[in-house]
Amino acid sequence: MTDHDFSFETKLLHNQHKFDATTGGVSVPIQHASTFHQSDIDQFGKYDYSRSGNPTREALEEIIAELEEGTHGFAFSSGMAAISTAFLLLSAGDHIIISEDVYGGTFRMVTTVLTRFKIEHTFVDMTDLESVEAAVQPNTRAIYIETPSNPLLKVTDISAVCDIAKKIGALSFVDNTFLTPALQKPLKLGADVVLHSATKFLSGHSDVVAGLAVVKDPLLAQRLGALQNSFGAVLGVQDAWLVMRGLKTLSVRMDHSQRGAEKIAAHLKNHHLVKKVYYPGLADHPEHAIQKRQSLGAGAVLSFELASEEIFRSFVNTVELPVFAVSLGAVESILSYPAKMSHAAMPADERDKRGISNSLLRLSVGLENPDDLIKDFDAALVNIAKGGVLAAK
Ligand SMILES: *Cc1c(COP(=O)(O)O)cnc(C)c1O
DSSP: OOGGGSOHHHHTTSSTTSSOTTTOOSSOOOOOOSBOOOSOSSSOOSOSBTTTOOHHHHHHHHHHHHHTTOSEEEEESSHHHHHHHHHTTSOTTOEEEEETTOOHHHHHIIIIIGGGGTOEEEEEOTTOHHHHHHHOOTTEEEEEEESSOTTTOOOOOHHHHHHHHHHTTOEEEEEOTTTHHHHOOGGGGTOSEEEEETTTTTTOSSOOOOEEEEESOHHHHHHHHHHHHHHOOBOOHHHHHHHHHHHTTHHHHHHHHHHHHHHHHHHHHTOTTEEEEEOTTSTTSTTHHHHHHHSSOOOSEEEEEESSHHHHHHHHHHOOSSEEOSOOOSSSOEEEOTTTTTTTTSOHHHHHHHTOOTTEEEEEOOSSOHHHHHHHHHHHHHHHHHTTHHHHO
C-alpha cells in the first residue's frame, strides 16, 4: 500500500514527517539555525540560509503540498504575506478579476498597493459566470476566487471559473482558508495556486499567524519559490511547528465544528429576531448544489443578520460563550463584526453595495457543544425581547 491509498484523516498523522529520521522523535524538530555550515567549497549542502530553505518550514511545506494534492507548498509569515507574494507573479500592466466580497486585507492589497504598481483589477460577483466572462480584458492575467466568500458565504463554482481562466491563459488563485483541504481541494478542481491564512482552521488554536500557498505546476513552483525567497516573508520555525501541530487534528475539528454550524444555522434561521442566515449548508442557499458538488461540506462559518442594529448591539453585549473578536477557525467559537473587523478596510459604501450591513455577525463555530451555543444565543435573544428593545422600536 502506498501513502496515497490512505484517507485524508490518516495522512494528517502518517505522512513523511511522522517521525524524525535521525532520532525517531515523533514531532518535527525545530531548527532555529539561520545559517548552515558548508563542508565543501564548491558543493553547498541542501540548506544554506533559512530564508531560502529551512528543514522545519520545509516539513510544513511538504505536508500542506500533500494535503492539497499539489507538488510544492510555501509557508509565509501570514495569510496576507502568502497572498501578496502570489500577486507578485503579476507584472505592471496586468489585470486581475477578483471576488467582490473578498477578505478585507486582500481588498486593501489590491485596491491600494497593486494599483500603485499598475496592476488593475475588476471586482465581480464570482457566482455569476457571465459577469466573470464580461470582466475579461486582453491583459487579464489572473482570476482570484475566495469561496465560500467572506462574510456572505457566497459560493463560486471553482471548476467553471478556472476553465475561464485557462481559456484566456490567466492564472487562477483560490483562497481556501474557510474550507481547508479537509473539505475542498481547489487544485483538483483546476486552480493554479491555493492560498491559506493558516492562522485560521489549519492551525486552529488562535495562537499563530501564518500563511501557505500550494501549486501543482513545477514551473509555477519555481517562480513562486523565487518570489518567496526574494520578498522574504517566510514563516518562522516556531510558528511552522505550531501549524504542524494544529494540522494533526484538522479533520476532527472540522467535523465537529461543521456539524455545530449546521445545527446553529438551522436554529437561527427559525428565530424571529434573525433576519437572514448565510450558510452554504442550508438547502435554500442559492449555491447549495455547487457547494455540495465541489466540496465535502459547507464548513464551520456562518453569518447572520439580526433584525436591527439595536438588537445586534444588545445581542453582542449579552451573549456569553463566543469570544467577540476578529479571526475564525479556532477551537473556541468566534463572533465577529465584519463591518468593523474583517471588512473595516473596505469603505462603507463598498460594504453597503455588498450587503455587509451594520447588524451582520459572522460566527466561526468552535469545539463547544453546539447545544450550549444555541442555549447561549437563545438566552441573549430572549433578554433582548425582555429588555424592550423591540417595544422601543
Ligand atoms: C484571515 C484571512 C486572510 C488573511 O490572513 P492573515 O493570516 O490574517 O494574514 C486571508 N483570507 C481569508 C479568507 C482570511 O480569513
